[in-house]
Amino acid sequence: MAINIGPVEIIDPVILAPMSGVTDMPFRRLVKRFGAGLVVSEMIASEAMIRATERSQKMATNCADEFPMSVQLAGCEGAKMAQAARLNEDRGAAIIDINMGCPVKKVVNGHAGSSLMRDLDHAGELIHATVTAVSLPVTLKMRLGWDDNSFNAPELAKIAEQAGIKLIAVHGRTRCQFYKGHANWKKVGLVKKAVSLPVIVNGDINDFNDIKQSLSDSNADGVMIGRGTYGKPWFINQAIQYLRTGEETAPPPLDVQLATLIEHYEDMLHHYGVEAAVRIARKHIGWYTKGLHGSAEFRNDVNRQDDPEKVKAAIKAFYLPLCEQLAA
Numbered sequence: 652m653a654i655n656i657g658p659v660e661i662i663d664p665v666i667l668a669p670m671s672g673v674t675d676m677p678f679r680r681l682v683k684r685f686g687a688g689l690v691v692s693e694m695i696a697s698e699a700m701i702r703a704t705e706r707s708q709k710m711a712t713n714c715a716d717e718f719p720m721s722v723q724l725a726g727c728e729g730a731k732m733a734q735a736a737r738l739n740e741d742r743g744a745a746i747i748d749i750n751m752g753c754p755v756k757k758v759v760n761g762h763a764g765s766s767l768m769r770d771l772d773h774a775g776e777l778i779h780a781t782v783t784a785v786s787l788p789v790t791l792k793m794r795l796g797w798d799d800n801s802f803n804a805p806e807l808a809k810i811a812e813q814a815g816i817k818l819i820a821v822h823g824r825t826r827c828q829f830y831k832g833h834a835n836w837k838k839v840g841l842v843k844k845a846v847s848l849p850v851i852v853n854g855d856i857n858d859f860n861d862i863k864q865s866l867s868d869s870n871a872d873g874v875m876i877g878r879g880t881y882g883k884p885w886f887i888n889q890a891i892q893y894l895r896t897g898e899e900t901a902p903p904p905l906d907v908q909l910a911t912l913i914e915h916y917e918d919m920l921h922h923y924g925v926e927a928a929v930r931i932a933r934k935h936i937g938w939y940t941k942g943l944h945g946s947a948e949f950r951n952d953v954n955r956q957d958d959p960e961k962v963k964a965a966i967k968a969f970y971l972p973l974c975e976q977l978a979a
Contacts, residue, residue, distance in 0.1 A: 652894060654849045654872050657788025657817045659719050659745055661688040663891045664873025666820070667880065668853055669694055669723040669748065669792070671755075676717070677918035678935075681911070682880060683717050685888040688873070690717055691792075694750050696763075697726030697735035719745035721790065725753060727762040727773075729780030740785045749781055749816075751793040751807070754826045765826035768807060769797050775810040782815040790818040792853075792875075795838050798827040802838065805845035812846045820851040820875050823865075836868035843870050851875045859899045862890055882938025884911065905977060909970040912939045913963060920959055929957055936966065943973060 654664045667674060667682045669691040679690040722744040726732040736747045751774060753764030760766075767774040782789045791811045796802040808819050821842050823834030834854030843850040852871035856862060857879040865874060880886050885903050892900050902908070915935060919928040933954050940946040949969045956962045 652873070654818070656689075656746055656790060656849070659788060661719075661873070663688040663894065664849075664851065665887055665890045665894065666851060666873060666875040667691060667887065668820075668875045668877030669721075669750070670877050671753075672931075672934075673881070675919075675922065675931075677915060677922050678884070679717050679720065680918065681915050682884045682887050685885050686891050687887045688891075689719060689721060689746070691721040691723050691748055694723045694725050694753055694758075694764075695735070697724050697728070697731045700724065700735040700738055701731060721746035721748045723748040723750050723792065724781070725750040725758060725763045726777070727767070729777050732777055733780045733784035736781050736785045736787075736789070740787050744787065746788050746790055747781060747785060748790045748792055748820075749778060751791060752822050752826075754794070754829050759826070765794050765797065768793060768803060768826065769801070771803065771807055771810060774807060775814060778811055778814040778816060788817040789815065790820065791816045792820040792822070794822050795825050795835065798825050801825075804838070804842045808842045808846045808848070808850075812848050816848065818849045818851065819846065820853050821869075821871075823852065823854040823869075834865075836865045839865075839869040839871060843872075849873070853877065856890075859889075859893050862893055882935065882941060884915075905970060905974045908939065909967065909974065912936070912966060912970075916959070916963060916966070925959055929959055929962065932962070936962075940969065943969075945969070 652664055653660060653662045665688050667687045667690040671693050674693050683690050722739040724732060724735050750764055751767045758764035793804060793807060795804045804821055811819060821839045823836050823839050836852055839852045849872040851873045852865045852869040853875035856865055856874050856876050862874055889900050916932055919932050923931060937950050940949060953962055953965045
């Protein structure tokens with residue numbers, strides 16, 4: 652089931668979706684270690700990348716452990732998209748991804764993200780400018796359209812293919828749906844029929860049945876998983892094993908989950924520094940522990956801690972009794 656994105660071969664087409672505030676380097680590196688075929692950075696505004704702000708540089712930071720890594724760019728001006736793409740090519744990105752799917756107001760109001768699906772001529776100009784600026788393969792992530800009355804994803808896909816895009820990922824919702832309702836994987840299938848490129852299905856892929864049904868409905872070449880990895884970076888590996896063998900594997904035992912969380916936490920401390928990391932890590936701790944006995948009380952307590960050593964001690968004190976109960 653391998654796919655090719657230009658010269659980059661993806662053996663297992665299970666891709667980590669770009670998610671603002673989530674797919675930073677510590678999380679990408681962790682997910683990649685669990686076997687993801689490809690990881691994609693948080694969306695980076697092309698203008699911020701050109702200004703090389705500390706935050707945008709950190710968002711695009713990659714390491715050998717992540718290779719091949721895709722850097723996702725958003726913007727509304729072809730020249731700036733091209734310049735930002737060249738900067739990331741120089742910094743070691745393997746793939747450039749163009750965001751035409753983000754539904755967030757501040758992005759849409761800046762005429763970027765999914766708002767570009769309202770102006771396909773301009774969208775095509777941005778794609779062409781980015782593709783011709785770099786020697787790297789360029790991919791595109793989009794939604795089904797702006798709203799239920801403007802399902803134009805197949806048309807944009809054709810424009811993208813003609814401009815030299817090498818892969819298209821489609822979130823099965825319109826912009827106006829945001830994350831409400833359920834992703835329409837069958838409509839992603841209409842995008843697949845429109846082009847000869849690899850097409851990846853995205854949206855609401857949270858378990859094995861979602862993997863099976865999304866691929867069946869869309870006839871896509873692979874899956875892109877976003878929120879399904881919240882607190883479960885190992886789900887990527889489970890998805891890969893499912894696609895290889897058809898077998899539904901169990902999540903790792905709690906002691907491995909604990910070790911994974913501690914590793915993730917320490918990597919965030921190194922990447923961000925103590926003050927920022929302690930704050931950023933709270934949502935991840937919440938996702939990892941969701942559903943475990945006593946997790947709500949634990950989260951209320953640990954979120955008050957600002958000392959990372961106390962946080963790690965609290966995490967271990969929460970998990971170890973649960974591990975011992977399972978081992979007994």
